[in-house]
Every structure is written in C-alpha cells, then in structure tokens.
Amino acid sequence: MNTQANRRVGPLLAPLLGVCLLAGCGTDRSADDGRANDQPPRAQEKRAREVADAWHGSAAAAAWSKGYYPMADPTRPPESGWHSDADKRAYETGNIVRRGRLPTTGITRGKVKWRSGSTLPRPLVEPNTAYQSFAHHNSAGPRLTVTGVKLGETTITTSRGTATVPAWLFTLEGYDTPLEQVAVTPSSLPGPPVGRAGQGSADGLWSVPRLARTAPDSRALTVRATHGACDDGPVVNVLETDESIVLYATVTGARSGPCTAQTIEQDVRVELRQPLADRVVLDALTARPVPYRS
Template sequence: MNTQAKRPVSLLLALLLGACLLAGCGDDQRGDGGHANNDSLQKQERRAREVADAWQGSAAASAWSQGYYPMADVVQTPESGWLTERDARAYESKNFVLRGKLPITATVRGKVEWGSGAPLSRPLMGAQKAYQSFALNRSEGPRLTVTGARLGETTITTSRGSAAVSAWLFTLEGYDTPLRRVAVTPSKLPKPPIGQAQQGSVGGLRRVARLAGTALDGRSITVRATHGACDDGPAVKVLETDESVVLYASVAGAQGGPCSTEMLEQSVKVQLRQPLGDRILLDALTGRPVPYGEPDGQSPSWT
C-alpha cells in the first residue's frame, strides 16, 4: 500500500473539511435533495408556536397594541413622482442641498391619530433633524434643492393600521408638492416575553431581517431574510394565529464543501391565509416584532 501518496490527499480533505465547518457550509437541517427534513421543520414550527403563545395576552402585546410603530417609509416622495432621472438618482443617493431657512418651532409634541381609538401624543422631531435624516449626501452631481419647510400632516401605515401623523413638509425646487418626513418618534419597543434562540440551533432556524412591503389587500408580505453564500437562498414559512403572524426562516439547497462566511439578505414573498391587518408580525428566531425597513435602507424605521 502506497501511504506516501495518500497523505497529501488526506491532508487536503482535512483542510477542506475544517474550512467548511468554520464557514458553516452545509446544514444539519438538510436531507436528500437539499430540502429541510421533517424533523427540522417540526422544530422550527414548534419554536414559532412558542413565540406566538408567549406573546398572546402578554404585557408586551398590550404595550405593542397601544403604541406607534411605523410599518412604511417615514420619508414620502412628492405626489407627482420624480420629474427627471437625475432627480430620482439624487434621491436614491440622498444628495440634497438646503437653500433657505428651516423653521424652529416651540412645539414639542406631535400627534398620531387612527380611525378609531384614542390618539397618541408623541415627541416631535425638529425640522433640522428631520432634514438631516434623509439629506445624507452633499456631493457634486445630481441633487435636489430644499427651499423651506412647514409643519403639516401625512398618512402612514403603522402596526395598528393607517394613521394620520404630524410631518414636516419640505418644499423642493421645481416641485408643486412637498417631500414629507414623518415628524413623530416611534414608541419604545416592549421587552419580548420570550428570549432569542441561537441562530441555526433550532432545525436551522434563521432570522427574518425586516419587512419590505405589504400587499394592498394585506394577503401577502415581502420580507428580507438572511442566508449564506453556498445555498439557494432563504425559505420563509408562516404560523398564523388570531393575534400574530410568526415567520420562521431557514435556507434552501445548502451545499457542502468550502464556503465563505458572508451573510446575505434576499427578498422573499410570503402568502397569508388572512390579511395581516393589525396582527403583530413576529420573527421566530429572535422572538421580536419584525421591523419595517427599506432593502437598501440604513436601519428599520422604529429601532
């Protein structure tokens, strides 16, 4: 037997196996064909059920149902849309210039009003801070010019449905309608009634990063879910109750072999049996509400 020739091969296999383990390629939830096996799915669904049960009737759920949590972009573009491609690029790159003075108001509280129920009084963001939240770039090239602002109102989707909220209305050069920026700050997030699970420990369970959009009829949502570089992307399933919608995510088609450790996000459309309505949207891994956030945005709108 030629053991001399086999040593390099054995060493190479050991190195490849070590790289794979360090990078997390492959997945203990995968069966034949790269699909989640029944045991893994049962573990994921069981965790989703635990999250739903923990939130039902909890103090956290009560606080959530009484708070203000925006579930749409807090910056709203002019009603006419962008007049030119240059303006659209300027907005996407957050390239603005201020020519004029922004108001300084003594008002320290703003309002949030739903169609029913008591309104909320929330701290009001100043015009300068509101402007700086979207005007992050002041470079050469296509840019939009803000000439002034006034305090007004806009409508935004929240965790409790549509609400009229205080907003700063920024006048843009060349536009008849303003760019609106919600001026009220979100409520403090309640402490979850259940702790976070370790990623990958519950049948390969992964995090749902954020909500990216809701269909007009509320029967489907688009979320951003995480996955690795050596799989076919995220798979997101749902557990619906009367009070909550719990999302539990994993990856599909995990591949064996060496793999980089990068974490990616991808949009996934999830169908619901009933409209989302005012049910709380929860992530099974973290046990927390799923925040709204643009796919390329800096952070979710209420974190």
C-alpha cells in the same frame, strides 16, 4: 389557538451584502442541512408555534396594541409626482442637498391620532434629523434641492390602522407640493414574550430583521431575510393565527467547509392565506415584532 397551514417561500430579489452579525456563517453543516424540503423541520415549526402561543395575552402584546408602530415608509415623495426620471433617481439614491440652514424648533412633542379617536404623544424629531433620514449623499449626477421646511401633517399606515401624524414638509426646488417626512418617532419595540432561539443553531433559524413592503388588505408581505455566504439563499415559512403571523426563516443549499463570516440580506415575498389586517408579524428567532425598515 387556531393555526393555519404553514408555507415555504423563496427569494425575490438579488442579495445585498450586510454587516456581519454572526460567526456561524461558516459553521460545518452537511449539504442537506437547511435545504428546502416539502415539510419544514419540526423544530422550526414548533418554535413558531411557541412564539405564537407566548405572544397571545402577553405583556408584549398589550404594549404593541397601545404603541405607535409605522408599517409604511415615513418619507413620501411630492404628491404631484416627480418631474423627471433624473429627479426620481436622485430621490431613490438620496442625492439631495439643502440651500441654507434648516430652522430649529422649540416643539419637542407631537401627537399621533388614529381614526378610532385614540391618540398618543410622541417625541418630535428636529428638521435637520428628519432631513438626514432621506438625504444621504451630495455627489455628482442628478440631485434635488431642499429650499425650506415647515411643520404640517400626513397620514401613515400603522399596526393599529391609519393614523394622522405630524410631518416635516420639505419644499423642493421646482416643485409645488412638498416632500413629506414623518416627524414623530416610533414607540420602542416590546420585549419578547419568550427567550430568543439560537441563530444558526441546530434548529436552523435565521433572522427576519425587517418588513420591506406591507398592505393591510394584501395577502402578501415582502420581508428582508438573512443568510450566509455559503448557501443558496433564504427561505421564509409562515405560521398564521388569528392574532399573529410568525415568520421562521432558514437557508437552502447550505455548504460545509471554509466560509467568510458575513450576513447577506435579501428580499423575500411571503404569501398569506388571509389579509394581514391588524395581525402582528413576529420573527420566530427573536420572538419580537418585525419592524418596518428599522
């Protein structure tokens, strides 16, 4: 399989504290371990190539090509735009309340429809479950009010291109256009075609749990990478093939000695040599596709 040159990309945004996923955050390592060099360690690149080769022609690749995997935010603000900065802040913080109870529905399945003509039945979530996915708080300050909901459709970018999907259309007080929430659930991620590497082990790999921003015609991705409390942050390398983009993440400035056992998540921008298109994004640590905001 033809591969293109790998690159190293540094942190983009300030870190966010995450749930502790491992005890290896405080593992003793020399000051040089995990530090960004001109060339990534051979073991890490070898692992990325192993994952790319294993994915090619695998049962996991076949399952991925037939499933429904969103590659964009399933919640879409009103088409008319926000009336004020306060409303925008309310949406971004999830400070959204509802007036009255949301209806239940006897419809349990919907259909994903791609422009190619392919379709896929998927379970439909209840309106209240969809509401809770974007309404996280009921606190003082700017807030939005949901006054009703009905079932409709929207479009969303997926791993197989743009698809039309069922959506719950939530009416917001004071708005003529609804807030749209995709109403069908994604397919389960396929199992990895090769075993998982050891996190924080001698190969120095860390996880890339999710994609934060993508665009099929873009030569860049923004991913959420992990690192520990005793280092200077994540570094994400990329190995590109015609079929896949394998991300292999490490940390820079790892320090030895006592360290709290926690995992920090941080957005990292990854530059690509070619547009994303329909290539799958894989995590070298887990050998699984990297989902969008899982």
